[in-house]
Amino acid sequence: MRLTSDEIEYIARKIVKTLTAEGKLELDSGARVVEAIGRVITEELMVEDRLNEEVREVLIQHASEMERSNVTYTEMFKMVKKKLAREKGIIL
Numbered sequence: 001m002r003l004t005s006d007e008i009e010y011i012a013r014k015i016v017k018t019l020t021a022e023g024k025l026e027l028d029s030g031a032r033v034v035e036a037i038g039r040v041i042t043e044e045l046m047v048e049d050r051l052n053e054e055v056r057e058v059l060i061q062h063a064s065e066m067e068r069s070n071v072t073y074t075e076m077f078k079m080v081k082k083k084l085a086r087e088k089g090i091i092l
Helices: 005-021 030-061 063-069 073-088
Strands: none
Touching: 005 030, 030 063, 030 073
C-alpha cells in the first residue's frame, strides 16, 4: 500500500471536514465517519495491492519467456497489470 495509516486517516479527516464545512454532510459522530472512510480507502488500496501480487505471480511463471523476448520486467509488469485490471473491472 502506498499510503500509511496516518496518511489515510488524514485524508479521511480532511474529507469529513470539507464536506461538513460546505454543508454537504451533517453528522453526530465525526470520528465514526472518519473511521469508516478510512476503511473504504484502505480496502480500495488493497485491491491494487492484490492485483500487483497477482501480476508478480504471472510474471514469475513466465520469466523464461520474458528473457527470450527482451522485454523488461517493468514493461511486462505494466502490460500484465493493465490487462488484468481490465479483465477484472478494476479502475486504476
